[in-house]
Structure formats: C-alpha cells, structure tokens
Amino acid sequence: MQHFWWYIASLAAGLLPFAIASEPLVTLPYGSFQGNTSRSVTSFLGMPYAQPPLGNLRFAPPQAPEAFDGVRLATSYGAACLQQTGSPPQGLTIKLSSLADVSEDCLFVNVLTPAAVNTSNKLPVLFWVYGGAFVEGSSASNPGNIIVERSITLGEPIIFVSFNYRLNAFGFLASEEVENAGLTNIGMRDQRFAMEWVNKYISSFGGDPDKVTIWGESAGAFAVGLQMIMNNGDAQGLFRAAIMESGSAYALRNVSAAQGYYDLLVNYTGCSGQADTLACLREAPAEQIVEAVNLTPTTFNYTGHNLAWQPRLDRDLFVRNPQHSLLMGLYTKVPIISGDCDDEGTLFSLGNLNITTDEEFLQYIGSNYIPGATPAEIAAVGAAYPDNPSLGSPFGTGDADVLTPQFKRIAAFTGDWQFEAPRRLTLSVISQTQDAWAYLFKRGKSTPYLGAYHSSDLSEFFTDIDYIGTDALINFVTNLDPNAPAGLPANVSYLSGIQWPRWTSGNVSPSLLTFQDPIPTFNFTSDTFRAAPMALLTALSLQMP
Template structure:
C-alpha cells in the first residue's frame, strides 16, 4: 500500500477509496452499467476498459448527423480490445503507415483506472482528445495507463478517459447546405457527447464527475479550446479545467469557407444535381465516400495547415469565429494550461516548400497570399512580410542561424505558419484571460537538433513524451488534474502562473530527457504575432 502523505490525503478526502494495491491480474475487472456487464483487463495495478460505445453508430441515416446518445446497455461486453477508429483520411505519404481498424461505427471510448478502486471513490478524471489535423488519429494512439500508473506512484491516483470523434469530412463537413441543416462541427458534438457520458457513468469506474479535466494535443488541443468557447463559455458542468498541448482556439471563419471541398465531394460521389446533396451523401456507399474524401487535400499537401476539414463557425456550436468569441468573453472560466513547441510550423512547411520549390521572395509572397489570405486587398500583407523577413537566421527552426534551408524560403514559411496557427493563438488566449482565471503556459525547445531531423527542430508534437513518457510534464499534469495547480513536491521546478504582467513560460531545453527547465518570458516576436492576430481577426480561415 502507498503510505505517502498524498495517499493519506486522498483517503481522507474520500473514505470510499483505499490506497492503491496490487490485485490479481488473472481476475478480470468487471463493472455494471445499466443492465449490462463490462469485462475489462488489468495488469494488477491499472485496469482498462476499451472500446465502450458512448453513442449510437453514426451510420446510415445517422451519417452527417449529430451524435445520438447510446441507449441503456444490456447484455455482456468484453472490453479488452480497442474499438474501431473513425475513418482516417489518406495522407498520400511516401511510406504506408501501419493500418488501424477503422469504420463509421467508431464512437467509443477507453478508460484506465487504478485496479483496486471501487464505485464512488471520487478520483479526479482526465479526459483526452487525440490530435491528427482533424484528418487522422484515434483514441488508441496513446496509452492512458502510463499517466494513471504515475498518478498511483505519486499517491495521487486519477481515472483517464480517451474518446473517439468523427474526423475529416465525416466530422467536419462544411458548406451552406451543412449550415442550413444545422449539422456543422459534428466532431465537436461527438466530443461533447462523450463528456456527457462521463458525467453519467464515470463514478462506476471510481471517477468524480465533478472533477473532470479535458486535455488534448494538436487538433485535440484546438478541440479543447473550442469546447471552452462554445455555449457562451458555459461548460454545463462537463469539465472544470483544461490542458492544451500545441493548440488553442484556431483562427477559422464561417462554415461556408469550406464550400469548395463540399462541392468536390458532391461531384466525386455522383451527388451533383440531386435535390438534396447532403441527403445523397448519407446514402453513398462507405467505400465510395471514403475514396472521394481521400482525394481532398491532406497534411502532406502543399497548402500548409489551411486544411479542408476544420471546425468552423456554424452559428450553433461556434456562433462566431473562435477568436471573436474570446473578444466577447465567451470563454469558460476555468484554470487552464496551454503550451507549444518552439518550431510548430516546420512539419507543415516542408512538403510545400520542397514540392513547390519555393525559393524566392516572390514565390513566398504568392504562396502565403493564395494559401491563407486570398481575400486581402493589395498591400495589406506588406507589414506581415516585413515582420517575417527573407532571412533564414530569423526563421524556424529558430536559433539555428543559416542552417537547414531545405529551400531558401522554408524557414520563413515555418516561422509564419507556426505563429499563425499555434503560437499567436496561444498568446492571444492567454492575453484575453489574464487576470480572469488561473493560467499557465510552457514552451518546449528540447530536441532542437535531432539526428537526421535537424531541419524540423523542436517540431510539432515533440513535447508529447514529456507527459506520455512518462516524463517531466507528467507530474505537473497529475497535480493539475487533482488540485487545479501543476505544482507539487515532486516537480523539478516551481511553475509560476502566466499573467500579462509576468508572461511566464516553463521552458524545456536540451537534446534529450531529462530536459533542463527554466522560467522564461513570452516576449518573442511580439510585433510579428500582433500583426498575425490582427490579420486572423480580420480574415479568418
């Protein structure tokens, strides 16, 4: 048994919970939900229940509709294997990733919990939303047992949940037809439904529905930010804190900005000319629809991070562009952590820079205009191009001088894209909420010169092992989930809050773990990011 003060504190706070101990791994854990028995698995310390459906299968007439809550459970479920992942958009890479089982019947979630917990233990809950550019990814990508195991070792046990949500066109179809039918941002509604499921059932797994923190990376972090700004900032009691890794409310505009991709899908599926193209798409055989979706631009295309299937302002889930909602105060009043990697834009710039051979200033200007700001008047971007100069020493990977010019404009593209989609939105969110709620921020500058990947620097997602490793961020995260404060007796460095008066960043440096930790200030590229934010507010994607 764990006898640390934190274990005793957990016991004192909830008499229903006994400090963790090893249970017999040969005896599978069993929970009862409604009239059904769910049989999971355990390693003796952490139990897991995989592939539990939280909504009706979004197939047939339920395709391109908001999620329908699953009915009362009946029967027996063997939940020892992951469920299907939602349909993955092909990325047309030069290599073929290992396939994962996928299909439309994918609205399921996974739970990891200490093996000796009992219903009513009232442990804090961490709900994870995966990333993947809203085109790929799955709730099977990350092992929540790693974080639960570390929480047990700290004497601060938590319950971990990971959800699936519909992605690509299946979850983020965008057009005037979608807007009129009120079925925009389906993937975000899936996430909301999973959070409602947690409220109804998580106590059976030992979790406290009143103590839920939501978190995510990349598209998952963007999703977390959008869950914070929807509904006038009213969380409906679904969560009390948020953790965002490489993602904040993204600068997107109206849902009709995706019209050309919807029209292409309609044409490629044979639905052009039908009286109701959306209803026609519901009836298209899955294989035919999936093939048409796979033709749309992806993460390896040449249009950077301006992807076709993004969350957009639909008038319901997002009543306005997300950054406009923040200006109007439509943000959940909860503690949050938001951090980025130093070179967020490199991974999204390399394909375009090389495939289009972007070498000159003129090519760079044309690409930025066409990709992100096609509706801006002549001359409007002149200041932007001055602030992101044709100087590789000021480009990303930052701090690498003239090295890593895979094309002469690559580092410039990387700097601007990283700030436009990641760094500037993070800073804008923190600036808007300073003094209104408790906030913390971090910057990962580790692995700046990885073997054979120096041109990517501290690339997007390179911080993930710091919390899923487990690594140095794991303890901060467990503390935050339990106490709404990342600090605690086992962390390497006290992490001060972020305020406009003191823009503190917990900063990771070094080429490998354990990384050096320091507190630095969020004072880099201020004028450049202010211009990026102003443009984003005026001309959202």
C-alpha cells in the same frame, strides 16, 4: 497529496497487486462491461458512448447508445474512425504511423483507473482528445496507462478517459446544404457528447464528474480551445480545467469556404443529379467517400493549415471568430495550461517546397492564410518574417536546414500564425480571470529540417522519459496547479521544490517552463520572443469574421 494516504492504505491492504484474480465489471444503465486489470491499472476499452453513426445517423449528431443484455467484453480498443490518407511529404525525416483497424462504427470510449478504485473514491478525471488535423487519429494511439500508474506513485490517483470522434468528411462536412440541415461540426458534437457521457457515468468507475480536466494535442488542442468557446462559453459544468498542447482557439473559416469540398464528394459519389444531395451522400458507400476525401488536401499539401476538413463558423455552435469570443469574455472560466513546440511550423511547410521567391511567399500567405489582408498588410507580414534563414524555423539554427530558399521563412510564419500567436492571445485573455501556466518544448532541435517539431513533445507526457510533463499533468488534474504538492520528496519528481510561475498578462516577461536538451533538463524562459511579429499576426487574425 490528499490521496497519498489512500495509496499507502491500498498497498497495506494488498489492493494494488500486479494481477487481479477476478475481472472487473461495471454496470451502466444501458449495459454491463467486463474490463481487464494489468499491474496497477484497470482498463475498460472500446465501450460505445453513442450509437453507431451509420445509415441515417451518418453526418448526424451522436445519439445515446442502445441498451443491451448480458455483459460485453471491454478489453481492447474499438475501431478508429475512418481516416484520410496521403503520401508523406518530400524531405520528411520522421516516420508517420498508420492505423489498420478503422470503421465508420467508431464512437467508443475508454476508461483507465487505478486497480484499487471503487465508486466512493471520486477521483479526478483526465479527458484526452487526440490530434490529427481533424482528418486522422485514434484514442488507441496514446494509451494512458503510464499516466495512471504514475498518478498512483505520486499519491494523486486519477482516471484517464479517451474516446474516438468522427473525422474528415464524416465529422466536418460543411456546405450550404449541411448548414441548412443543422448538421455542422459533427466532430465537435461527438466530443461534447463524450464529455456528457463522462458526466453521467464516470462515477460508476470511481471518478468525480465535477473534477474533469480536458486535454488535447494538435487538433485535439484546437478542439479543447474551441470547446471553451462553444455555445458562448457555456460548458454546462462538464469540465473544470483545460490543457492545450500545441493548439488554441483560432480564427475559423465560414461554412461557405468548404462548399467546393462538399461538391467534390457529391460529384465523386454520383449524387450531383439528386434533389437531396446530403441524403444521397448518406447512402453512398463509405469507401467511396473516403476515396473522395483522399483527393482533398492534407496538412502536408500546399494549403498547409488552411484545412479542407475542420470546424467552421456555422451560426450555431460558433457564431463569430472564436478569438472575438475570447476578447468578449465568452469563454469557459476555468484554469488552463497552454504550450507549444519551438518549431511548430516546420512539419507543415514540407508541402510548399515549390515556393522559392519573396513574391511567391507573399502571394502564398495572402491567398492561403489571410485572404482579406491588404497588399500593405501582406508586405508588413513579409517584413516581420524576412527572407533570412537565420531568423527562420527551426529557430536558432543559423543558416542550417535551408531546404529551399523560403522553407524556414514559411515555417516561421506558419508556426506563429497557427500556434504561437493564438496561444499568446489566449493566455493574455484567460489569465486575467483564471490561473494559467505555459510551457515551451525545445528538445530535439538537432532534428534535420524539423527541429523541435509539432508533436515531438508527446513522449514527454505519455512515456516514462522523465515524468516532468506527466507529473505536471497529474498535479494540475488533482489540484488545479501543475506544481508539485508541498512535501513531495525530491527523489520522487523533478518538479519537487520547483515553482512554475503562473503566466500573467500584467507581467512584461511571462514565464514559460521550457524543456531543454539533454533530458531531463528544463528551465524558465520569457514568453517575449517575436513579440512584434506575433502582435501583427494577431491583429490580422482578429480582422477575420
């Protein structure tokens, strides 16, 4: 509540109008930007945080933006980075969005502040990393206006920052050639560079560079977990807390596992005969590279979460299995919130409808997800995730939603392998040194075949549906605790008077804040479901390099 009286004083002084007469202006060392104020939020959109990654800067680490004269408009989102596109999978019962404004020139940052803020306020900052399986996504897809507006209502004003980072081959090209050139994991380097931009410049917007919380969903959550592991956990003070929404640090594959995708691009672009294929790819038309990328698998294909384009072990940013780094204590020591949807795996199992027998299931998980496992270990996974629809995902739906004989089984395994087991491992380790909280999203269980599917919780945080998730975010960013501050009236927030217990590794039944139907129902459940199967998956994941 330390900012509550700031809010009251601002109202009294008329500093929170629905329209501001003069347009806001911010001056940074490399140039000035004119933003826009609407209602109680001032926005600076589409500001470059790095040089356009074109020409020799394609596949290269981000470089500081060039200085310019005059004032640039910052009133609309910049172009999204080039996307991988594909056909929706059979059986999909939800609509997928698509982006029209995309470009290779895409390294833009957006800053949303309370309209009354000035450079002396030093407000906490929420730094958003979008998802999209490292191949698609945009900072424009989830504007933070509602979050900033809600923070003002709570008397805990914060600043919301979002940005674009390079995707698919433009951000996660991997091969022997790329590794030798020291150009791996460029998308992760974009993310870190954007954090450095915030550290340098957020004070000019009224933010506190020492009070930054990083938050991501899906691939963005994987990225947040991996940012905590990068450089052996040395975050250089760029953030003081982290939120992982459907994703945690997971066992990465080696650069060599992506060599075939690099070779595909080289062949498709006519670079196979060149002495320096990487230099040739830099000169290839971007549209041609996108065409080649679109020939590679997405999460909706048979390979599922064995992604073609993703972070890789590169003997530079990531020198070992990130989960080993966690167990070695080589992670950023900050408080966290981590949570998942109940049916994380359903959406990514629609590309495997041709798997219909027990033998095919076992062969699939062995070859695609756990290639180093022995036949006995694969058999153990099969026993832990049996051919019984009533035990599959969507969980708790009995024999319903049986799209194919193995669909619910594959979905249960995929969700636990990629999301639930890594989350539980992350919490079990980090909670030993830091405060940690966890949640489970179980709304929408009646959605055919998908249940409480991956990404279905986004509206909980980015809309005014009930503000429970949004309020938890704001409380955490402000106080490093998602619980409502003492004295907040019950008619302001559903979290008022509620105690969300910390997730602790010493507790045999750690608590999950669980979102239930109907809205705004929530309660607390135990994080003990599927304990033995997930322990097996974690053990197998830790056997990976």
